[in-house]
Amino acid sequence: MIEVDDAGNGCPILGEVFAARRMETGEHAAVYIPLPQETTDRTSKEEQIMSLLEKLNMQKDEELLLCRGNTLDGFSHFLKKRGYHVQRGKISEETDQIAEAFFMECLYEIGFPRDLSLSDRAYYEFYQMVKIWYICFYTGKRNLFKSERKGNVKRRGFMHNPVYHFPQVLGMLFYHDQ
Secondary structure (H helix, E strand, O other), rough: EEEEEEEEEOOEEEEEEEEEEEEOOOOOEEEEOOHHOOOOOOHHHHHHHHHHHOOOOOOOOOEEEHHHHOHHHHHHHHHHHHHOOOEEEEOOOHHHHHHHHHHHHHHHHHHOOOOOOOOOHHHHHHHHHHHHHHHHHOOOOOEEEOEEEEEEOOOOOHHHHHHOOHHHHHHHHHHHHO
């Protein structure tokens, strides 16, 4: 059986990471799928995730377990149309850690402090820290924010000013760089 998991979907910057792992052997692969504004490559997300399965030489009769999150709904339909046996369910800790570690490496590559990381699966708090770091300390040239548009309407969620809502995080980040 091969498991597929994602990481970074809720993060306000960067694209997503997908990882696949063959449970019997531990063989694995991961791919970073950038935001549309980060690339000119128009390969679909489903095709890029499929490349992971090709790296693992997945056979059509092999079982495939996709994480329950809705980010893989399109990929599930993509596979079912092609005759693959797809299940949805809870992913093992090993596969989850592969996806999370690869996403963290993507963050570190753009300058996020290496001694800050996700802990206890507290995604919401961690992603707020990432957003505040990006707003206050990111020195790269690219705009890495995920689109906050829904149709033609630009959304301004309550996090339009994250420092107001999480002043302690700014202090942690500021004193971290000193």
